[in-house]
Amino acid sequence: MNLRSLIIGFIGAIFIASFGYMNDCVLRLESITNGQQLPIIVIGTLVLFIFLINPLLHRIQPSFALSPKELAVIVALCTCACSIPGRGLLEQAPHTMIMPYHWNKVTPGWQANGILEMAPDGALVDVNEDNYDEVVTAYITGAPVEAEPKSTMQTLKAAWQRVPWAAWRPPLLTWMPLILLCALSAVCLSLIVYKQWAEHEFLSFPIATFSHNLLQRSNNSIFPDICRQRLFWVGFVLLLVIRVDNGLCVWYPDYYIPVNLTWNLGPFSKVWPGMMRVQYGPELLRFNLFPLVAAFAFFLSTEVSFTLWAAQFCWVLFAYPLVTIGWNLSTDWVGGWQGWQRAGACIAMFGMLLYTGRHYYNFLLKRALWPKIPEKDKGEASNIWAMRILLVSIVALIWLVWRMGLELPFAIATILMIIILYVVVSRVSAETGLIFIQPRFSIFGLFAAAVGNYVFPPRMQVICGLICVILCIDQCQMLINFLVNALHLGSLSKISPKKIGATTALMYVVAVIIAFGVLLMTAYHFGGPVGMGWHYERLPTMAFRSALKNLLQLKALGLAEEADSLPFIQRISHALPYEHFLSAFIFGIVAVLVCSFLRLRLTWWPIHPVMFLLWATFPIQTSTYSLLIGWLVKKLSIRLGGARIANKLKPMMTGIIAGEVTSAVLFLIVGFIYYYNTGKTPKPYSWFPR
Numbered sequence: 178m179n180l181r182s183l184i185i186g187f188i189g190a191i192f193i194a195s196f197g198y199m200n201d202c203v204l205r206l207e208s209i210t211n212g213q214q215l216p217i218i219v220i221g222t223l224v225l226f227i228f229l230i231n232p233l234l235h236r237i238q239p240s241f242a243l244s245p246k247e248l249a250v251i252v253a254l255c256t257c258a259c260s261i262p263g264r265g266l267l268e269q270a271p272h273t274m275i276m277p278y279h280w281n282k283v284t285p286g287w288q289a290n291g292i293l294e295m296a297p298d299g300a301l302v303d304v305n306e307d308n309y310d311e312v313v314t315a316y317i318t319g320a321p322v323e324a325e326p327k328s329t330m331q332t333l334k335a336a337w338q339r340v341p342w343a344a345w346r347p348p349l350l351t352w353m354p355l356i357l358l359c360a361l362s363a364v365c366l367s368l369i370v371y372k373q374w375a376e377h378e379f380l381s382f383p384i385a386t387f388s389h390n391l392l393q394r395s396n397n398s399i400f401p402d403i404c405r406q407r408l409f410w411v412g413f414v415l416l417l418v419i420r421v422d423n424g425l426c427v428w429y430p431d432y433y434i435p436v437n438l439t440w441n442l443g444p445f446s447k448v449w450p451g452m453m454r455v456q457y458g459p460e461l462l463r464f465n466l467f468p469l470v471a472a473f474a475f476f477l478s479t480e481v482s483f484t485l486w487a488a489q490f491c492w493v494l495f496a497y498p499l500v501t502i503g504w505n506l507s508t509d510w511v512g513g514w515q516g517w518q519r520a521g522a523c524i525a526m527f528g529m530l531l532y533t534g535r536h537y538y539n540f541l542l543k544r545a546l547w548p549k550i551p552e553k554d555k556g557e558a559s560n561i562w563a564m565r566i567l568l569v570s571i572v573a574l575i576w577l578v579w580r581m582g583l584e585l586p587f588a589i590a591t592i593l594m595i596i597i598l599y600v601v602v603s604r605v606s607a608e609t610g611l612i613f614i615q616p617r618f619s620i621f622g623l624f625a626a627a628v629g630n631y632v633f634p635p636r637m638q639v640i641c642g643l644i645c646v647i648l649c650i651d652q653c654q655m656l657i658n659f660l661v662n663a664l665h666l667g668s669l670s671k672i673s674p675k676k677i678g679a680t681t682a683l684m685y686v687v688a689v690i691i692a693f694g695v696l697l698m699t700a701y702h703f704g705g706p707v708g709m710g711w712h713y714e715r716l717p718t719m720a721f722r723s724a725l726k727n728l729l730q731l732k733a734l735g736l737a738e739e740a741d742s743l744p745f746i747q748r749i750s751h752a753l754p755y756e757h758f759l760s761a762f763i764f765g766i767v768a769v770l771v772c773s774f775l776r777l778r779l780t781w782w783p784i785h786p787v788m789f790l791l792w793a794t795f796p797i798q799t800s801t802y803s804l805l806i807g808w809l810v811k812k813l814s815i816r817l818g819g820a821r822i823a824n825k826l827k828p829m830m831t832g833i834i835a836g837e838v839t840s841a842v843l844f845l846i847v848g849f850i851y852y853y854n855t856g857k858t859p860k861p862y863s864w865f866p867r
Contacts, residue, residue: 178676182247187684189251190258193218194688195695197262200849202706203699205858207845210263212838213653214384214612214662215469219255221842223248224835227391227401235399242399245392249670250680252388253663257656257681261692265654266356269716270647271696272705274348275302276717278313290732292725295639297582299351303344312344319704336698345697352647353693355577357686358570359595359648363657364682365567366599368560369541371664371674373534374607383476383610385665390831392670403831412832413839416468420840427862440464455496456507456515460798461489467803469837472830473610474807481609482811484785486804488792496793504757508617508793510650510715511723512626514761515793516618521765522789523616527597529773529786530604559675571596583640584745587624587633591641594620595649602652603661605787613796614653620645621720627762629753630731634740635724642720650716653796656685765789 193209201208209218227248235242243251261267278301281293293301304312311320320339374380394401403409419436426435442462452458474482496506508515531538541557545564571592579588598616605614621641624633633641649655660681667677706712731737740748772786791797814823848859 178250178672178680179247182243182250183254183680185243185247186251186254186680187687189219189255190684191688191691193255193258194261194267194692197259198267198692198696199699199703201262201268202709202712203703204849204852205861206848206852207841207859207861208263209845210259210654211841212612214606214614214658215387215834215838216256216259217838217841217845219252219259220388221838221845223252223388223391224839225842228404232399245394246670246672248392249389249666249672250677252392253667253677254681254684257659257663258684258688260654260656260659261685261688263654264651265656266647266689267692267696268712269650270352270356271693271700272712273643273646273717274300274345274352275304275313275316276705276713277301277721278304278309279317280714280718280721286725287721290725290728292635292639292721292728295636295721295724296643297640299347300581300640300643301348303347308341308344312341315339315341316700317705317707320701322702333698336702339701340697341701349693351581353689355574355644355648356689358574358577360656360685360689361682362567362570362574362596363599363655363660364678364685365563365570366596367603367657367660367664368563368674368678369538369567370530370534370600370603371661371668372560373537374604374661375665375668377534377537380607381477381610382607382662382665383473384606384612385662385669386476387473387831387834388662388666389669391835403828406828406832408826408829409832409835412472412829413836414832416833416836417840419468420837421843424840424844424862427860438466438468451497451501452493454500455493457489457793457795457798458493458496461493461801464802465799466806467800468833470612470800470803471807471810472833473612474804475811475826475830477610477807477811479808479812479815480783481785481787482804482808483783484788485609485611485791485797486801486808487784488788489798489801491788492792510617510622510719511619512622512755514757517623517626517758517761518765518768519616519790519794520618520623521762522769522786523601523618523765524597525766525769525773526601526604526786526790529769530600563675563678578644581640581644583637583644586745587637587641590624591620591644594623598649598652599655599657601790602655603657605790606658607661607665609787611791611796611800613800614658614791615794615796616652616790617794619650619719622723625723625727626755626758627752628749629751629755630727631736631740632745632748632752634748635728635731635737636741638724638727639720642723646716646719650719656681 197209200206201210207217210216212220226243231242259265277293277296281287287293302312315321322335375382390403391401393403419438422433423435423438426433440463442464446453446459446462452461474485477485499506504514506514508517510516541560541564544557544561545568574592574595575585575588578591579585583591598620602614602616605611619642621638621644624641625638627633630638652658660678663681664674664677668674728737731740768789769786772782772784772789775782776785810826811823814826844862851857851859
């Protein structure tokens with residue numbers, strides 16, 4: 178880890194964090210974080226660099242070329258930075274701090290019930306009647322430009338001055354400590370669990386392994402070793418041609434013939450019409466082929482890949498009898514039977530991870546609480562300090578959340594659930610290699626369903642909801658997912674995990690502060706994402722809409738004021754879970770525990786407990802057939818030719834993934850050039866499930 182790699186890595190990370198929002202929400206180009214856990218801006222650029230730019234630099238001067246270790250540092254930092262501009266933070270955080278004022282103004286039900294007044298002090302921007310247009314309206318439409326700037330510095334100065342910083346100071350001071358403490362907790366957690374998962378449980382880390390395969394090269398070669406494999410180029414060229422052809426078909430439909438990768442299986446609904454009654458059931462009649470997903474499935478153990486493709490079929494078979502007798506299994510981001518079941522499964526999975534790593538985690542906890550480290554334990558000093566910092570960070574997070582107004586039991590439960598989600602979702606990424614993961618449940622919706630609206634009243638729901646929306650509403654792009662894979666990439670490249678972790682923590686602090694400033698300047702210049710409903714309306718209003726519905730129910734029973742005024746200890750005895758909550762929650766816990774026990778005791782058991790975390794979610798239902806193809810190719814290759822044939826096919830699968838991400842980044846570059854020259858948004862073409 179030298180100075181050159183750190184400088185390039187920091188510049189790339191700050192560029193991704195700062196430019197990502199403008200690219201996605203203003204220019205409306207191909208998202209730079211598209212690919213989720215395999216972001217095209219990083220991996221696609223890496224492929225182009227190692228095949229084209231790095232050899233050219235070596236030809237000019239050998240010392241100019243970057244070594245595999247330097248590239249690993251750059252990839253690790255830039256990949257972790259992808260957690261900032263997308264759903265990991267900026268897609269929801271600033272909009273949730275300001276847009277509720279707009280929706281309160283146009284929603285009479287909010288005004289009549291004082292729903293916006295339930296937000297804690299400092300959680301939203303400081304808005305009043307005098308500065309509403311300057312703060313809120315200008316954020317949505319863009320602030321007026323007084324005079325045309327004559328230079329770049331004048332443009333930046335004018336953009337800075339258009340932001341009403343005084344109104345934004347309270348929410349930034351409120352949320353920034355929470356955001357940075359969550360990032361610090363993620364770094365410490367990743368260091369702690371990585372040691373257990375990599376060295377004790379020998380997880381495969383497919384995403385990190387793929388990146389390492391691209392970097393690995395012999396001492397005397399400037400090209401990666403994978404380039405010498407003929408099958409690599411077969412997969413690479415094949416997918417590059419297919420994707421470029423299909424992309425050109427979007428632009429010039431009269432001149433190119435597309436390669437169809439989607440097929441409609443709708444006529445099969447006549448064979449089993451009951452499938453159409455199950456949520457996500459009809460999606461099984463749409464055959465989507467994502468070669469990248471199929472290639473990753475090939476690298477997994479057959480047990481895991483079988484579980485992933487079978488999950489959606491098992492869900493339909495399980496849900497059909499319940500739907501037939503009248504159970505409502507539908508769910509949204511706030512709650513529902515599926516979400517409650519996945520929450521129970523998530524908690525049970527966390528318990529199993531603690532159980533399997535109990536000796537190591539217990540050792541770290543004891544040494545973290547004991548000030549003297551024995552001589553034989555010095556090799557674990559960094560992880561012991563990570564445990565200490567994690568414990569302090571958790572206590573600080575609980576205190577900050579409690580200070581915002583969330584009652585202490587719910588503050589503790591909220592932070593613990595965030596930690597559980599961090600661990601479980603990153604484990605799924607490390608073990609399955611899924612590039613798109615969504616447990617799809619919310620913590621505040623879970624609490625309301627568990628104890629009822631009287632014990633968890635609307636005011637608490639709003640506070641907890643804002644915390645969940647800003648910090649962890651969509652777990653697919655959380656920092657810890659990227660960092661766990663970055664640690665393994667660094668380890669494969671002989672870089673200490675503690676160096677990667679410490680450098681990432683520093684990068685995150687710098688990048689987040691810069692990215693927030695750039696986003697606010699961008700929004701007050703170009704306007705907010707009014708055409709993107711998820712950022713513009715659904716996320717900023719999620720907590721308030723849920724609380725309003727529950728508030729009206731309490732008012733109808735005459736319990737609203739009582740629930741808001743009584744202390745928690747007097748309300749807890751009146752806990753009343755929602756209908757079907759206990760059945761869903763307990764089923765999720767039991768299913769994971771039983772499946773985990775059978776998997777540990779029976780070598781032939783084919784189902785991985787990850788099924789109950791991911792079934793009935795969009796990422797799985799849209800990737801089902803791709804996962805099936807990857808599993809089938811792996812199974813047949815082993816059956817017909819043994820491990821030798823399977824190993825021979827690995828370069829081809831690596832080439833397929835590399836071809837996909839390279840074609841995606843090429844169209845990202847072309848789209849930017851097109852926009853720069855014409856001022857028009859290029860036509861979109863989706864590569865990956867999203």
